[in-house]
Amino acid sequence: MAGIKDVADKAGLSVATVSRALSGKSNVSAKSRKLALEAAGELGFVPSYHASSLASGRNHNIGLVVPSVHRWYFSSVLEGVSATLLDAGYDLTLYNVGDQPERRQSVLNDFLLRKRLDAVIAVALVLSDDEIQQLLAVHRPIVGIGGTLPGASTIRIDDERLARMATDHLIRLGHTRIAHVTGDAALNQDFKLPGIRQTGYQRAMTAAGLDIRPDWQITADFTVQGAYTAARRLLGTSAERPTAVFAASDEMAVGAILAARDFGLQVPRDLSVVGMDGHELGETFGLTTIDQDPRGQGALAARTALQLLEPKSGSDDVPVPPETDQEFRTEFVIRTSTAVPPDESGLRRA
């Protein structure tokens, strides 16, 4: 383990100059820089992370707090964050807090606050006021994705409006009997998303003067299999069947499509299905959906955090003010899972 001292000796320079040379500082002559670089190369010198962090106060390490790493949305965000940070030479420390509150507490206390992170990116995290205070108290940039974090920069999409759009799409096609597959709120007490999307659905229905039937709002756990089971119940039981389904996620939409197939229902002839997310699976199923590009959201969050840390760097980007709300661009993708509703007892055939 060669230290900077060894490099200095080998290069015939002082430790100070070597440090400056290796970290690309300005006040070093070309000759010294070359010497230092050569010596470092030959010795395989890599500066100690902790020592330089301790001395400089900078860590080049950003924390990411997620409630899950396994669900599609989160792993997509993670991927976006990870790629951006790696490219910028930053480490990513991952806190997969799950839905256990006690683990969240310990993460906040024992990890995040230990001054080891330059910034924190929190995904879909709803914190108590106390917890927000704790976080803000460390005076590090915090950027939130899809959660509510007063006092922090956030990247978000307008879930309610988008859910309304998706529902409206069905309404405009002529559907009146529209069901909704929502996520399970109990899955994660802090995950308010399902409720918000459901509200969007309900508002769209109300605005169009349509019935909102409680038994047509079914709950699943954001997975294909969960929605499949729930949708089988919906489509199998009801004497009067919905002609369209808006699912709060693409995976659940796919589950609904699979359930429909089980009953011999063709999509979109007998049942229109709209999803939400932009999952890769949607393409295979011709799913109409709203693509929210979570990978892009993660990348943007990471870029925002980096910019907060190094305002000068980069080109002439507009600097991001510390408290800022960026609405992320989404895309309505119309494929083949939606169509006009089936003829009702031959009425339209006439």
Add this chain to the structure above:
Amino acid sequence: MAGIKDVADKAGLSVATVSRALSGKSNVSAKSRKLALEAAGELGFVPSYHASSLASGRNHNIGLVVPSVHRWYFSSVLEGVSATLLDAGYDLTLYNVGDQPERRQSVLNDFLLRKRLDAVIAVALVLSDDEIQQLLAVHRPIVGIGGTLPGASTIRIDDERLARMATDHLIRLGHTRIAHVTGDAALNQDFKLPGIRQTGYQRAMTAAGLDIRPDWQITADFTVQGAYTAARRLLGTSAERPTAVFAASDEMAVGAILAARDFGLQVPRDLSVVGMDGHELGETFGLTTIDQDPRGQGALAARTALQLLEPKSGSDDVPVPPETDQEFRTEFVIRTSTAVPPDESGLRRA
């Protein structure tokens, strides 16, 4: 930001004693410990990570290197590792190197080697000899999952044997026309898994004296949608169709099932399908598969790494020797996607 000095002053103790008290060292009187703890609590003191790491040489930080974070297998492993480390009070630094060799190099050089990690867990990583040397040179525990890492502890499953088992299962049911959906090797040059599973398939076929038709070995990218597309081609084109498919992953098996449905083929009546992995989706589709519990593999890898770092800790576990190969327990799960082959032109009906 209260420092340890402040705590010492407040408690009327020396910095040294406070340090020992807070880190649970033995040689501190109950009284001093109480004083230190109280003072630290009141000041909200949290020791600086970098300072303590620098001074002690321990980081409480383990690195995880994965080729992807988005694919089911890897996010499952990640989840297992993450939960175990968090519980043990360790940080997890994530290196999602993707399949770009240059990113891998920079990760190895600039990150892993900077003495900031106590150990490294590498998933499905095939390294060059040089790279292995580099890694071993840091003298830190290295645990590999599913890759080949001579000189490191590894957790692995015997992919070839398992693939053979899966294929044999079909053969024993009476199938002779068995196709294979393999993963795309080009996806990731270092990812040898698809080839190994394919070998298992081929060996089983050969051992049973069955034909291995090149056009029945189709390639997909480990996703449902990829296998779906590939399987449509397989099932649509062939005048003579296979009666069974062994897919190198559950997601691809599901893709094959979906493709079969498109052609009106019923599973398992017209086509038997076996997968491999233990994906949650398998349950919904009644998929027969080999469950390899990647989450458990991740947890085991993390525990192995921790044990390598702190041999004394834990109960009377058998200590893990540095170079050790643990074969992970898998489970053959027989569901409803496999059955005897369909009657051939009524022969068996007689």
Add this chain to the structure above:
DNA sequence: GTCAGGGCTGGAAGCGCTTGCAGAAGTTAC
């Protein structure tokens, strides 16, 4: 030839902890 000014450099003081060491204090056995 002198002097101001700028570019580089090295010394040294930390960054905030951990820990070896030696000594103070408290115990026990005679």
Add this chain to the structure above:
DNA sequence: GTAACTTCTGCAAGCGCTTCCAGCCCTGAC
């Protein structure tokens, strides 16, 4: 009461860098 220990405690020396500061050398202007 003393010797011989055992516990605790505080001092101080780092851990391996970064960076302030002062000083050196070299230009260029006068």
